[in-house]
Amino acid sequence: MFYILYFLFLSALLLSGAEAKVGQPAPDFTLTNIDGKQITLHNFTGKWVVLEWINYDCPFVRKHYSAGNMQNLQKTYTEKGVVWLSINSSSPGKQGHFTAAEIHARMSSHKAYNSDYLLDPEGTVGKAFGAKTTPHIFIIDPQGKLIYTGGIDSIRSADPDDIPKATNYVREVLEAVLAGRPSPFSSTESYGCSVKYK
Amino acid sequence: MTRYPFVQWIKPYIFFLFFLPLSGIAQFGQTSQVSLQLVSETTTLQPGQTHWLALHMRIGGGWHTYWRNPGDTGLETSIDWQLPAGISAGEMRWPVPEVIAEPPLYTFGYHGSLYYLIPLTVAENYQGADKISIKAEVNWLECKEVCLPGSQVIELGLTVSAQQAQADAQWQETFAAARSMLPLEESEWQISARYNGDRLQIEALPPEWFSSELTGLQFYPYQTMLVKYADQQTLSRSGKSYLLSVTLDANRTETPSRIEGVLVAEPGWRGEGSEKGLQINIPLTQGQIRQGTANGPASIWLALLFSFLGGIILNLMPCVLPVLSIKILGFVQQAHEEKTKAWHHGALFTGGVLASFWILAGTLLILRAGGEQLGWGFQLQSPLFLIFLSVFMLLFGLSMFGVFEIGTSLTTVANKTQGASGLFGSFISGVTATVVATPCTAPFMGSALGFALTQPAWISMTIFTFLGLGMAAPYVLLSSIPALLKFVPRPGRWMESLKQFMGFLLVATVIWLLWVLGLQAGSNVVIFIMLILLLVSVGGWIYGRWGHLAMPPKTRVIATIIAAVFILAPTVYGLTNWKTFAADVNLGGVTKAEGMAWENFDEEKIQAARAAGRAVFVDFTAAWCLSCQVNEKVAFGNAEVQQAFHDKNILPLKADWTSRDEKITRALAAFGRNSVPLYVYYPAKTGSEPVILPEIISPGIVLEALK
Incomplete structure (x- = not known):
C-alpha cells in the first residue's frame, strides 16, 4: 500500500514538475551508496536529516573540505544523532563522477564524517529536490518535512578565508532546531558550481 | 548591438x-x-x-x-x-x-x-x-x-x-x-508589476511613438531568489500593453515591495537597432493577474496568412503582372493543346519562385547577421541594379509592344510544353517573376517584411516561403486543376491586345526605377540612363525589323550583331560610367532620412543666429555612436518634432564627431562633456542659457525642451 502511495506521490511530483518546497514533505527517494547498499529517505523518519550535494572537484566544495569546515559540521551533528547524506548527482563522464574506490580514497583523505555517500547519476533526486549547486544543503525534520534549503553559509565565494567571517546557516539552523527552537532560516541562496546533470 | x-x-x-x-x-x-x-x-x-x-x-x-x-x-x-x-x-x-x-x-x-x-x-x-x-x-x-x-x-x-x-x-x-551594451536607464514606457501567489505579471505600455512589435520579452531580476529561472516566461497582449508572466521562486523568503532588474526584448526599447535592455525599479503590489491574448504563435499564424495573401496580391503589381500574364497565356494555349502534366509546370514555377525568395531572404539575413544595415529591397539601394533592371524592363516592354520578339516568340517559350526545356522554362519564369517582383514588394509590403526580418531566422524564412507560395498559388491552382482552364477564354486577338497593354505597365516600372535612381544619384544620371535606354530601344527595333525569321539568313546575322552592339555597349557603358554623372547625393544618409535640413556645425553660425533672434539646436553625433543614430531616428524622424522645428524657425546644426574634429571637441568641452550624444538647445530669447537635453531623447523630451 505504501509503495502505491509513494508511486502516486512521485508521479504527482513529476507531473507537477514542482521542486521540493520548504514546509512541505520532502520527496522520498531510494539511492545506492558507494558500497551498493540501497538507502531510503523515509527509513530515517524520527531523525533530523541533512542532504549535502557534493562534487569533490568543484572549487566551492573544496573550499569547505580543505578548511575542514564541512567535516566539522558532519562530525558535530552526526554525533548528536543527525543523519548526514552526501549526494552526488554528477552524471557519468562529467566532473565529480567517480568510481567507488576513488570516493573511498577521497573520503578518507578528507576525514569525512558523513553518514553515507549516495550516487544519483541520473540526477532524478537532485532534480526532485531542486538541487542547483555544489554544495547545496537541504535539512529535513523527523517528520520528513523540508525545513531548510540553501547555502552552507552567507559569504558566496570560493575563498576559504571567508569561512570564519560568514554566518554558517547549517550550524545556526541545526543548533536551533535540536534545542527545540524554530529554525532561524528557511531558505537562503545556495552558491557554488552547477550540479553536473546529464 | x-x-x-x-x-x-x-x-x-x-x-x-x-x-x-x-x-x-x-x-x-x-x-x-x-x-x-x-x-x-x-x-x-x-x-x-x-x-x-x-x-x-x-x-x-x-x-x-x-x-x-x-x-x-x-x-x-x-x-x-x-x-x-x-x-x-x-x-x-x-x-x-x-x-x-x-x-x-x-x-x-x-x-x-x-x-x-x-x-x-x-x-x-x-x-x-x-x-x-x-x-x-x-x-x-x-x-x-x-x-x-x-x-x-x-x-x-x-x-x-x-x-x-x-x-x-x-x-x-x-x-x-x-x-551601447548597457540597459536603458530611463524610458517613456510605463511599466508596472503585480503578483498573486507565485505568479508575477509585468505590464509594459509602449509610448505613443513606439511603432515596432516587441518580441521575446524576458525579465532578468537583480534580486536573487525571486524568480524561478527554469520556468518559461510568457508574453501576451492586452490592448496596447505587453503582459509578461513570470513564475516566482516558491522558496523565496519574502515577496519584495519593489522589483528591480532588466527587461530584455527585441527589437529594442526605442525601435529597431536600439537598446535591448531596459532597467526597471518599480513597486510590486498584490493584485489580479490579467488575462492577455496570446502573442507569439497566434500572431505568427496571422503573419503567415497575411504574407500568403500578400503573395497573391503581388501578382497584380505592375512589375509582376506582365511576366505572369505571359504565364497565363501559356496556360491558355496549354489548356487547348495539351492536357497532361500541367501540374509539373505549376510545381516547377513554384519551385522557381520559392528558390528565389529563399536566396534573397537568406542573403539578406546573412548580411544583416554580419552587421550590415540592410532592409528588404536592399538591392534597390544599388544604382547598378537599378540601371540593369530598367534596361531589362524596357526591352521586355518593347517586346510586348511587338517591336521585336525574343527567339521566335515569347509566348511560345511558355508554349514549348514538351520536354525538359519547357519545364526548365517554367522554373525560370518563377525566378524571373520573383526578381521583378521584389521592387514592387519593397514599397507595398515593406513594413510587413521588416517585421519578418526582426524575427528569428526560421520564422522569417517561413514568412518568405508563404509569400512565395501565395505568389505561385493562382498558377498552381490553374495547373493542378485542368478543369479550371475550361473557364479561361480561347486564344485569340485579345491575347495580343493584353500583351501590348502589359508593355505600358513595364514602361511605368522603368519610370519608377529611374525615379529611385534619381533620388540616389541625381537627375543627370537619369538623363544619361534614358539616353542609354534610347540606344537600347534602337537595338531592339533593328533586331525586330531585320532579325526576324522571314529575313534571309545573312541579313538576320548582321542585324543580330548590330542589335547586340546597340543593346550591350550602352548598357555596359552605363553600368561602368554612371558615377561620372552622379551628383553628390547623400546615399540614404541621416540628413535626408530625418527630413530635417541640418547644417554643419559652426560656432559662428550659432552666434549669428542668436544675434538675429533665431533659436538654434545642436546635435553632437558620430557615425560610430549607436545611441546617437537611434536618438536621431526616433526623435528627429518624428513629424511633430520636425513641425516644431519648422514652426519655431529653429536652426538645426549637426556636429559630426565621426572623425576627430578639434572645434567639436572644444564645443563639447565647453558643456563639460567629452562624449556624444549631446543635444543643446539655444532658445530664441536673447541672453537665455542653452538647454542641455538628456543623452537619450524621445520626441516627447525634445518637444518639452523646445517649449
Whole structure:
C-alpha cells in the first residue's frame, strides 16, 4: 500500500514538475551508496536529516573540505544523532563522477564524517529536490518535512578565508532546531558550481 | 548591438592566442581564460567631476562569467577598489547579459568580450598627489562545464589635473561600444508589476511613438531568489500593453515591495537597432493577474496568412503582372493543346519562385547577421541594379509592344510544353517573376517584411516561403486543376491586345526605377540612363525589323550583331560610367532620412543666429555612436518634432564627431562633456542659457525642451 502511495506521490511530483518546497514533505527517494547498499529517505523518519550535494572537484566544495569546515559540521551533528547524506548527482563522464574506490580514497583523505555517500547519476533526486549547486544543503525534520534549503553559509565565494567571517546557516539552523527552537532560516541562496546533470 | 560583431567575436580568441601566459591565475591544473584591461575615458581627472572607467573582460574558449544576479548557480563578478583619499568609485554598470541554459539550470552571464563601466569621482577639495595609481581587485567565477574562480589585481596610473578633462581619443570607440551594451536607464514606457501567489505579471505600455512589435520579452531580476529561472516566461497582449508572466521562486523568503532588474526584448526599447535592455525599479503590489491574448504563435499564424495573401496580391503589381500574364497565356494555349502534366509546370514555377525568395531572404539575413544595415529591397539601394533592371524592363516592354520578339516568340517559350526545356522554362519564369517582383514588394509590403526580418531566422524564412507560395498559388491552382482552364477564354486577338497593354505597365516600372535612381544619384544620371535606354530601344527595333525569321539568313546575322552592339555597349557603358554623372547625393544618409535640413556645425553660425533672434539646436553625433543614430531616428524622424522645428524657425546644426574634429571637441568641452550624444538647445530669447537635453531623447523630451 505504501509503495502505491509513494508511486502516486512521485508521479504527482513529476507531473507537477514542482521542486521540493520548504514546509512541505520532502520527496522520498531510494539511492545506492558507494558500497551498493540501497538507502531510503523515509527509513530515517524520527531523525533530523541533512542532504549535502557534493562534487569533490568543484572549487566551492573544496573550499569547505580543505578548511575542514564541512567535516566539522558532519562530525558535530552526526554525533548528536543527525543523519548526514552526501549526494552526488554528477552524471557519468562529467566532473565529480567517480568510481567507488576513488570516493573511498577521497573520503578518507578528507576525514569525512558523513553518514553515507549516495550516487544519483541520473540526477532524478537532485532534480526532485531542486538541487542547483555544489554544495547545496537541504535539512529535513523527523517528520520528513523540508525545513531548510540553501547555502552552507552567507559569504558566496570560493575563498576559504571567508569561512570564519560568514554566518554558517547549517550550524545556526541545526543548533536551533535540536534545542527545540524554530529554525532561524528557511531558505537562503545556495552558491557554488552547477550540479553536473546529464 | 555591436557595430562589428565579427570583430567582437574574434577578439577574445586573438587575445587568447597571444596573451595566454599573462592571463588570470591558474588553479586546479586549469588556466583561466579571462583577461582584463582597465582604461579611462579621459586623459586626466578633474576635481569635482565624475569620469568613467571601463573594465574590459575578454573570455576565451567558450567559457562564461556571471552577471550581477548569476541565476541558479555561479557567482557574480566583483571589484574591490583601492583608491587614494579623495577618489571614490560608484556603482558598476553591467552590460545586458545572455541566458546560459543548461537545463534544468539557468544562469545569466557573458561569453566573449564585454565592458563594465565604473564612475570615478574626484572630490572637489582633492588634496592628494597629481600622479596617482588606482588598484582594482577583480574576482570572478568562470565556467564551462566545470568552474574556476579567478582573481586579478589590475593597476591604472592616472593624472589629476585642475584643467578641463579631455577625452582620450584611443578609447572613444571602446566607450561608445560599452555604452551601447548597457540597459536603458530611463524610458517613456510605463511599466508596472503585480503578483498573486507565485505568479508575477509585468505590464509594459509602449509610448505613443513606439511603432515596432516587441518580441521575446524576458525579465532578468537583480534580486536573487525571486524568480524561478527554469520556468518559461510568457508574453501576451492586452490592448496596447505587453503582459509578461513570470513564475516566482516558491522558496523565496519574502515577496519584495519593489522589483528591480532588466527587461530584455527585441527589437529594442526605442525601435529597431536600439537598446535591448531596459532597467526597471518599480513597486510590486498584490493584485489580479490579467488575462492577455496570446502573442507569439497566434500572431505568427496571422503573419503567415497575411504574407500568403500578400503573395497573391503581388501578382497584380505592375512589375509582376506582365511576366505572369505571359504565364497565363501559356496556360491558355496549354489548356487547348495539351492536357497532361500541367501540374509539373505549376510545381516547377513554384519551385522557381520559392528558390528565389529563399536566396534573397537568406542573403539578406546573412548580411544583416554580419552587421550590415540592410532592409528588404536592399538591392534597390544599388544604382547598378537599378540601371540593369530598367534596361531589362524596357526591352521586355518593347517586346510586348511587338517591336521585336525574343527567339521566335515569347509566348511560345511558355508554349514549348514538351520536354525538359519547357519545364526548365517554367522554373525560370518563377525566378524571373520573383526578381521583378521584389521592387514592387519593397514599397507595398515593406513594413510587413521588416517585421519578418526582426524575427528569428526560421520564422522569417517561413514568412518568405508563404509569400512565395501565395505568389505561385493562382498558377498552381490553374495547373493542378485542368478543369479550371475550361473557364479561361480561347486564344485569340485579345491575347495580343493584353500583351501590348502589359508593355505600358513595364514602361511605368522603368519610370519608377529611374525615379529611385534619381533620388540616389541625381537627375543627370537619369538623363544619361534614358539616353542609354534610347540606344537600347534602337537595338531592339533593328533586331525586330531585320532579325526576324522571314529575313534571309545573312541579313538576320548582321542585324543580330548590330542589335547586340546597340543593346550591350550602352548598357555596359552605363553600368561602368554612371558615377561620372552622379551628383553628390547623400546615399540614404541621416540628413535626408530625418527630413530635417541640418547644417554643419559652426560656432559662428550659432552666434549669428542668436544675434538675429533665431533659436538654434545642436546635435553632437558620430557615425560610430549607436545611441546617437537611434536618438536621431526616433526623435528627429518624428513629424511633430520636425513641425516644431519648422514652426519655431529653429536652426538645426549637426556636429559630426565621426572623425576627430578639434572645434567639436572644444564645443563639447565647453558643456563639460567629452562624449556624444549631446543635444543643446539655444532658445530664441536673447541672453537665455542653452538647454542641455538628456543623452537619450524621445520626441516627447525634445518637444518639452523646445517649449
